[in-house]
Amino acid sequence: MRYTRLRSFHAVASAGGFNAAAAAFNISQPTLTAQVGALEDEYGVELFVRRGRRRELSDAGRHLLAITTRLFAEEDEALAFLEQSRELKTGRLSISAVGPFHVTEMLAAFNQAYPGIGLAVKLGNSTEVLDDLFDYKCDVAVLAYIDEDDRLLTIPYRRHPVAVFVRRDHRFATRDSIRLAELEGEPMIVRERGSTTRRAFEEALAVTGAKPRLMMEIGSREAIREAVIHGLGISYVSEAEFVPDQDLKLVRIEEAEVYTYAHVVVLKQRESSRIIKAFLDIVHRARNALDGRGGKP
Amino acid sequence: MRYTRLRSFHAVASAGGFNAAAAAFNISQPTLTAQVGALEDEYGVELFVRRGRRRELSDAGRHLLAITTRLFAEEDEALAFLEQSRELKTGRLSISAVGPFHVTEMLAAFNQAYPGIGLAVKLGNSTEVLDDLFDYKCDVAVLAYIDEDDRLLTIPYRRHPVAVFVRRDHRFATRDSIRLAELEGEPMIVRERGSTTRRAFEEALAVTGAKPRLMMEIGSREAIREAVIHGLGISYVSEAEFVPDQDLKLVRIEEAEVYTYAHVVVLKQRESSRIIKAFLDIVHRARNALDGRGGKP
DNA sequence: CCAATAGATAGTTTTTTTCTATGCGTTACA
DNA sequence: TGTAACGCATAGAAAAAAACTATCTATTGG
Secondary structure, eight states: OHHHHHHHHHHHHHHTSHHHHHHHHTOOHHHHHHHHHHHHHHHTOOSEEEETTEEEEOHHHHHHHHHHHHHHHHHHHHHHHHHHHHTTOSOEEEEEESOHHHHHHHHHHHHHHOTTSEEEEEEOOHHHHHHHHHTTSOSEEEESSOOOOTTEEEEEEEEEEEEEEEETTSTTTTOSEEOGGGGTTOEEEEOOTTOHHHHHHHHHHHHHTOOOEEEEEOSOHHHHHHHHHTTSOBEEEEGGGOOOOTTEEEEEETTOOOEEEEEEEEEGGGTTOHHHHHHHHHHHHHHHHHTTTTOOO | OHHHHHHHHHHHHHHTSHHHHHHHHTOOHHHHHHHHHHHHHHHTOOSEEEETTEEEEOHHHHHHHHHHHHHHHHHHHHHHHHHHHHTTOSOEEEEEESOHHHHHHHHHHHHHHOTTSEEEEEEOOHHHHHHHHHTTSOSEEEESSOOOOTTEEEEEEEEEEEEEEEETTSGGGGOSEEOGGGGTTOEEEEOOTTOHHHHHHHHHHHHHTOOOEEEEEOSOHHHHHHHHHTTSOBEEEEGGGOOOOTTEEEEEETTOOOEEEEEEEEEGGGTTOHHHHHHHHHHHHHHHHHTTTTOOO
């Protein structure tokens, strides 16, 4: 109401007449006459002076035009911002993940598709990651295994085989792959309890029945690498996480039954969020691109 | 539409919630929900993030709020300007007048009543003044005599007696007043043809039948004063225009039939203009205040 | 677990906005 | 000096929008 009147005034004032404004802004001239008239009546102010058959801006009108010019510039800015938001040219997506190795690929794909979106990644264990998700501290979580929780929407993203790695001089070092059974009695350095990789590995071992000798439990991938390099034992790692080293050799597991999984998890509630939808879309596309390369669970 | 949505968004964003905004801005909560929802749908942007039972500003929402804050500040400014215009606290009034002497009084009264209104005075002869009026170059004209023109609204403002003035050593200098008949053969310096004062004076002379000796015609009041001081003759002037001098003496005319008039003239078309109405009102009041003092025609 | 709270949804009514058709006064031009 | 074109005003009707009430759902705090 006030707005419409101001807008009509602005149109007439900047177009230089009622008919001109009507033509320029695709509204009828009587509408403009009515709106401007209402504005003038409401405030008892002469915005236009009748001069023959035309109406020209009065001093008050000129002053008001200066204000409305700024006003509608701000409106344009608001709409421009909304437009660019529509196209996801701005915004931020925060991700909590259990490990950096699963997410970098997704981040790269997403960033390529939406270069304007800021990305924030926070790492933590699975409990922390889930808490972030439920506390709205992140938009997307990347987890290894999933709780069945109907507040969550879970998308299996990909699986990474777990492999054994040994020092160059170990008897496995010349092998391309081994069987789990061969690990019987083998001195082994393992991850902390709760590690996704350890869990997957031990489940597979339990199936096989093989029992390595647990040398030590270390809560850091890097520290385990050092321990292996120093000959304290052999260990395992998700293939994607393995950092090559001249003293180390990665040996696959023949059965290939040991995998860590990456699931993309979001709150069902937020599934319809544009930015989250965009991310999930990228994830699906990446999964499909992986098909046939055996990356899928 | 866009505006209402932005306003609803702004209300919710600045009030910190839908219900809070509904209470603060006296609109119903469903209205706000609908408007904000429409804005989000239209641009596919999440302005608020659902967090439990509340909705909190998203990054995009925060950005938009910054813009809408400026937007509505401009709107407030526009409305404030219109409000103060309603009370005639701003604006400008331009006056064209045939002489400065008639208008100063009005200007003073008007300025006292509406100190915020800028005043512009332009002087000219009666033709120029009327042209300004018809060309909308001025809002109000002050003229001596009037054409009957039904495009014009004319208000008699006041009349000023015309008096004779002479040098101290003139035989009239000891008199308080003279009769027009005494001017027979008297050397006289007169204004240019077209001068209101000359016209009034000569009309009165014609009635009387007296014939002064026209010494010279000078198109400037100041130059005439100098001429009288130098003893070239006597002259006349509207009493209101007379500037006292130790060498000059003003002598009234007994019949007091010689007057110049001041009429306030506006275009009928523009009579309803607030500022013009306000000025005419001041003029009427000043006229009434003059009643009983004999200032009226 | 219940009551209170924040927000969403459905359906309706009121208000606003906008249109078409037409009238009136000005201006320009033949 | 008519007369056509132009610029705006007015009337009445139609369309769109904004607003409401009532009700529902989900979350949270005691």
